[in-house]
Amino acid sequence: MLDFQISEELKLIVETVRQACAQFDDAYWRHVDSKKIYPKEFVDQMVKYGFLSMSIPSNYGGGGTGVTESSMVIEEIARSGCDGGAIRAQIYLTAAFNRIANQDQKDEYLPKIARGDLRFQTFAVTEARAGTETTNISTFAEKDGDNYVINGQKMWISRVMESDLMLLLARNKKVGEVSKKTLGMTLFLVDLKKALRDGTVKAKPIEMMINHSANEILIENLVVPKECVVGEVGRGFYHVLSVMNSERIINSSDTMGSAHFLLSKAVEYAKMRVVFGRPIGQNQGVQFPIASAYAKLEAASALRFKAAWLYDNNMECGKEANILKYLSSEIGVEASNVAMTTMGGMGMAVEGGIERKFREMRLHIIAPVSNNLALSYIASKVLDLPRSY
Numbered sequence: 441m442l443d444f445q446i447s448e449e450l451k452l453i454v455e456t457v458r459q460a461c462a463q464f465d466d467a468y469w470r471h472v473d474s475k476k477i478y479p480k481e482f483v484d485q486m487v488k489y490g491f492l493s494m495s496i497p498s499n500y501g502g503g504g505t506g507v508t509e510s511s512m513v514i515e516e517i518a519r520s521g522c523d524g525g526a527i528r529a530q531i532y533l534t535a536a537f538n539r540i541a542n543q544d545q546k547d548e549y550l551p552k553i554a555r556g557d558l559r560f561q562t563f564a565v566t567e568a569r570a571g572t573e574t575t576n577i578s579t580f581a582e583k584d585g586d587n588y589v590i591n592g593q594k595m596w597i598s599r600v601m602e603s604d605l606m607l608l609l610a611r612n613k614k615v616g617e618v619s620k621k622t623l624g625m626t627l628f629l630v631d632l633k634k635a636l637r638d639g640t641v642k643a644k645p646i647e648m649m650i651n652h653s654a655n656e657i658l659i660e661n662l663v664v665p666k667e668c669v670v671g672e673v674g675r676g677f678y679h680v681l682s683v684m685n686s687e688r689i690i691n692s693s694d695t696m697g698s699a700h701f702l703l704s705k706a707v708e709y710a711k712m713r714v715v716f717g718r719p720i721g722q723n724q725g726v727q728f729p730i731a732s733a734y735a736k737l738e739a740a741s742a743l744r745f746k747a748a749w750l751y752d753n754n755m756e757c758g759k760e761a762n763i764l765k766y767l768s769s770e771i772g773v774e775a776s777n778v779a780m781t782t783m784g785g786m787g788m789a790v791e792g793g794i795e796r797k798f799r800e801m802r803l804h805i806i807a808p809v810s811n812n813l814a815l816s817y818i819a820s821k822v823l824d825l826p827r828s829y
């Protein structure tokens with residue numbers, strides 16, 4: 441019944457990813473990281489190879505693959521030492537958009553995204569005041585004839601300056617007007633470039649410990665036609681949950697790719713570095729932490745295939761996606777610690793990418809959802825323990 445064999449076609453795709461990433465070496469990533477600039481050349485290359493449109497059905501010009509294949513592509517990108525954070529959003533956003541959007545929206549946008557004419561890599565949910573409590577958002581969409589007029593603020597929104605489209609969650613009903621606070625929220629597809637041009641969306645970049653292009657945004661009298669409502673009016677929260685499953689699988693695969701990168705660097709160094717007359721990797725104190733992290737990584741990777749398979753077959757995968765998110769982020773941090781420790785002082789050197797990945801791995805503990813919230817999901821939704829919040 442189960443089949444973990446990787447098809448020849450997928451092996452070829454992964455090999456192509458490796459080749460496409462080869463020119464983006466450590467020096468390139470050191471450069472963009474130190475200057476905190478968007479890795480445009482890398483993203484353009486990934487678009488050219490079609491990796492950002494893999495999840496778009498082939499009748500729209502995309503790769504027509506599932507999240508399973510996309511997850512392996514993003515894993516390989518990170519495993520090659522590249523920063524999957526620069527591109528992963530379009531992969532999960534197009535996968536989810538294809539499920540939620542109506543026929544007219546798909547016909548209008550998916551071919552343009554697949555051709556590379558439009559970038560769709562901004563997903564705006566988080567707000568400064570609401571934080572993890574998404575139902576507490578206050579960005580509001582007021583119906584005005586055939587349009588909605590949106591006002592509010594969002595925090596930590598990634599790639600605002602580098603995307604043409606933004607999927608935005610706003611309240612269209614106040615909490616007091618709905619029977620459940622998860623109702624009364626709606627998703628909108630926003631022409632972000634136009635909104636930035638006319639000043640109805642203003643972005644303020646946030647200085648951070650990683651090169652990630654996150655912003656605080658102010659939304660003032662943004663007019664969005666009713667045709668740009670994605671999914672059902674008032675049920676945006678539930679649509680967001682479905683986006684989040686693909687997001688969790690893709691992000692976790694990115695994290696696991698980076699964990700592989702870190703562990704392979706640790707193994708390489710442990711074999712080569714000789715102290716006390718023998719390779720440091722001959723000591724169990726050095727090899728066991730590497731082996732332990734590797735074992736956990738393999739287990740999480742197997743769960744990824746289950747989560748992705750369920751998603752691709754339109755089956756409920758909230759449990760698997762949340763467990764995967766939790767495990768992969770913990771392993772990402774563990775692998776970065778292991779690599780740092782194995783490499784001694786060299787781990788701290790900027791050259792080689794260990795300290796960069798070490799910083800990047802920390803993000804996955806908190807985003808796209810914090811591990812506490814992933815554990816709360818497992819506790820209450822899977823184990824039926826009382827809800828803690």
Ligand SMILES: Cc1cc2nc3c(=O)[nH]c(=O)nc-3n(C[C@H](O)[C@H](O)[C@H](O)COP(=O)(O)OP(=O)(O)OC[C@H]3O[C@@H](n4cnc5c(N)ncnc54)[C@H](O)[C@@H]3O)c2cc1C
Pocket residue numbers: 562563564565566567568570571572573595596597598599648652654803806807808809810811812813816828829
């Ligand atoms: C670099 C970066 C990029 C991001 N990109 C995006 C983006 O593109 N779009 C977007 O919408 N968001 C984005 N985010 C936001 C991210 O999803 C949030 O930071 C995350 O969901 C946590 O929200 P918060 O920062 O407000 O933390 P808070 O909600 O303030 O939580 C702080 C801490 O308290 C814990 N906590 C809170 N409540 C509970 C509870 N009931 N039980 C146990 N623990 C609890 C949390 O787990 C966390 O550790 C990004 C964040 C970062 C850092």
